[in-house]
Amino acid sequence: MWWWYTSSFRWPELNLSLPWSIFRWPALDLSYWSVESVIQWNLSLVDDVVWALITGLESIALVALLCYFFLCCGLKTESAQQKKSKKTDRRSNFGKRFLSSCMEFQSPTSRPTRNDVILNHHPPFPIIHRFLLPPPPLPSPSTVLLPIPFNPSLFFTMDNQRSISLLQFMVDEGLLPSAAEEDKRQNVIRKLKQVVSSWIKKVACLHQLPEHQIAVTSATILSYGSYGLGVHSSGSDIDALCVAPFFASIAEDFFVVLHDMLKRRPEVSYIHCVKSAKVPLMRFKFEGVSIDLPYARLNVLYVPENVDILNPFFMRNIDDTSWKSLSGVRANKYILHLVPNIEKFQCMLRCLKLWAKRRGVYGTLLGYLGGVHMTVLAAYVLLRHPDATLNAIIMNFFQTFAFWPWPTPVMLQEGMLTVIDAIETRSFMPIFLPSSRYEYCHTNITKSTFFRIRSEFLRGYDMTKDILKPDFLWDNVFEPFPYSKRYSQFVKIYLSSPDHYALAEWVGWVKSRFRGLLVHLEVTQGFCDPNPTEYVDSEKTEPNVVFYWGLQPNKKNFLDIDSVKGEFMKIIKNGYEGSPGKMEMSILFASQLPN
Missing domain, CATH: 3.30.70.590 (Poly(A) polymerase predicted RNA binding domain)
Structure with missing residues (x-):
């Protein structure tokens, strides 16, 4: 469709009354046309209609099809003898009308003669129909007219470059803790396990258990949250769960006995109890590292150091508080078993948590997304794009949840929804805990915070969707909310x-x-x-x-x-x-x- 540039017609010089000539076409007597001429005109019109649809000019294509319909209705279906008897008069009338039409719209220097039109046996529409569609904008001197061929390797190259730049961005932002910090955290967990082991022996003695039971009883510490998933950053706290046997109560043995033992240690500071929370816990600093320590007790006498809490045996006959405390740990372990690539999942989750904090949509108590919500959403995308690069899964994350049909629940596996909680049917963003078929992630999302979260998903999608964007920077995606x-x-x-x-x-x-x-x-x-x-x-x-x-x-x-x-x-x-x-x-x- 480059006849605009090869034609003698110039668009700026056209008469603005041109579209009205379309409605005069059906009045033309076209009985003299040959079959070849009609076929040629049909093909040319189809070419224009296809071009209009491809370029998004649906209204122009509709006008062209209507003109084609009217013109077809105007063709006479006469016998050969009738056409022959009227051929001379009609050809004369047609020539006059055609020449007058050309005189209106053609530039003075390129008017065709009557012989040129009649002898070439071409109908007038190869000349007039070119004005059905508006021409493309005139190219500037810097515009490349030739189309760029599709090159898949270009997309792969840009995708890999973005992934590499995102990894470098993570390093520059300090998202990856140093080796010294990792050693310090591991040392804190090891000392905390020793404190808990001494505590459960003391509690067993206070409850006057038999000597052989005191000798074998034990408790342990299970890390979860960002540290348990391996996505913690420098300076982040540790979520650790104290798991003990059935005889250790939360009110006396945990919040009193263990609290006093921790308070007497020189490494512990700023310790206080949060008993009224949905998941009761103790908060303190151990050698400068912030610790959130909830409590759960199992219906056993001996708790192994690395107890498998996904095993139904350990979950039988436990109280509601212990069930809630164990939900986060179970969700973490279940997701780590489910995702196909743990390292890619960890990088993805680190980036998304930083993005949510920078954009002001992270914090369960204030109505936004929490760590467990981000974990489930990230795992949902990675499970459906296991082979995608880091850049691609970030793009898919924003695309997926920018257009998610909320309040449809997010489930990592189909068939999890068996019982619908009446409270969660009114939730704005219901998300299932992956370790339970009946339990949702706790949320405080309101109308305002839901609007903010959705708007940030849309912003992220808009900024990352164009992989060939020349001025793309991850700093813009992670820019703090103004x-x-x-x-x-x-x-x-x-x-x-x-x-x-x-x-x-x-x-x-x-x-x-x-x-x-x-x-x-x-x-x-x-x-x-x-x-x-x-x-x-x-x-x-x-x-x-x-x-x-x-x-x-x-x-x-x-x-x-x-x-x-x-x-x-x-x-x-x-x-x-x-x-x-x-x-x-x-x-x-x-x-x-x-x-």
């Missing part, structure tokens, strides 16, 4: 306590109640973006933590922040065992945010 540019007003939540120990307990308790505050702000303001980042007000001398939540832009409704604070204080003071700290709430403009 809160101060996106929102004009913020809710400032200031939490403080007399010391850091009390502050850690107070902040953990308040964060566990944040979802109620978020829902209340959504009702009054329509939208609220809870920034998960914890800031510190350096102008205050007391230990403090500050949160800044973005409010819906251009919202005119007045927000009575004192009323919101009063209602939320009633919630957080209800059930808190320690001495509550201080909480202040205020409205700030973007210009008032600290640097």
Whole structure:
């Protein structure tokens, strides 16, 4: 379809009344046409229609087909004798009409003569029909007119280059811990196991078990979370589960006896209990490494050091608290057994967790995705693209969940959905735990946070979908979310306590109640973006933590922040065992945010 460039017609000089000539074509008497001429015109028109469809000009193709229909209706089906008797008069009338049409649209220097038209036995449409379709834009001097041939090796090369650059980006961002840090973490786990072994012997003596049972009883520590999956970064905490026999209670033996033993050790600092959480645990630092230690007890006397908790034997007749505590460990082990390439999975998950933190959509307590959610979503994509490169699976991740038909649940294996929880049917993003056919990942996602997560999936897809994009940089994908540019007003939540120990307990308790505050702000303001980042007000001398939540832009409704604070204080003071700290709430403009 390059006849625009070879024709004597020039598009800028055309008469704008040209489209109206289309409706005059059916009036032409075309009975003189030969069969060859009609076939030639048909093929030319089909060529134009196909070109229009390929280039996305569906409306132009429709007009061309309508013209073809009208022209076919205008053809006379006369006998050969009737055509011969009227041939001379009709040819004369046709010639006059055709020449007048050409005089309208053709440039003065290239008008065909009557003999040229009649003797060539070509119908007028090879000349007129070229104006059915708009010509392509005139090429600039720097435009390459020749099409670039498809070269698969180019895509493979670009894909590999992106994968290599992503690995280098991970190194530059410090996502990979050093060998010294790995040794330190392993040493912490080893010492923690020794403490737990001594603790269970002491508990067995307190419960006055027989001597032979005291000699054989044991407990262990199982790591899970980011450290258990091998995707922890430098400075991240350790999720470790204390697994003990049936006779060790959580209220007395774990939160009292083990707590006191840990508190007396010089390596342990900032230890406190979080008893009211969905999964009760102790939090402390062991040689400077943050530890989250929940508790589970099995219906056995002896717990092997590397107990296989996927074995149904160990899961029989356990209490609900132990079941919830074991869910995270079981999910980790199940996924590691399921994914085809553990190293690729670890690299993928490291990148996605950094992306979620940078874009402000990571943090279960604030209504966003948590570690277990990211793990299941990453495994879902890798299971369906086991041979893809690191760059390709990141692209597929964004593409998959940017257009996922939520609230359809995400399941690693088909057939897991056997019982639907009535609560989860109202969830925005239901995700199944891979180790259970009945259990969902716990989520606090609300309308606002769901919108933010979906928008970030779409952004990631838009930035990574074009593999041939010349100016692509991973730094742009992982760019921190610009809160101060996106929102004009913020809710400032200031939490403080007399010391850091009390502050850690107070902040953990308040964060566990944040979802109620978020829902209340959504009702009054329509939208609220809870920034998960914890800031510190350096102008205050007391230990403090500050949160800044973005409010819906251009919202005119007045927000009575004192009323919101009063209602939320009633919630957080209800059930808190320690001495509550201080909480202040205020409205700030973007210009008032600290640097």
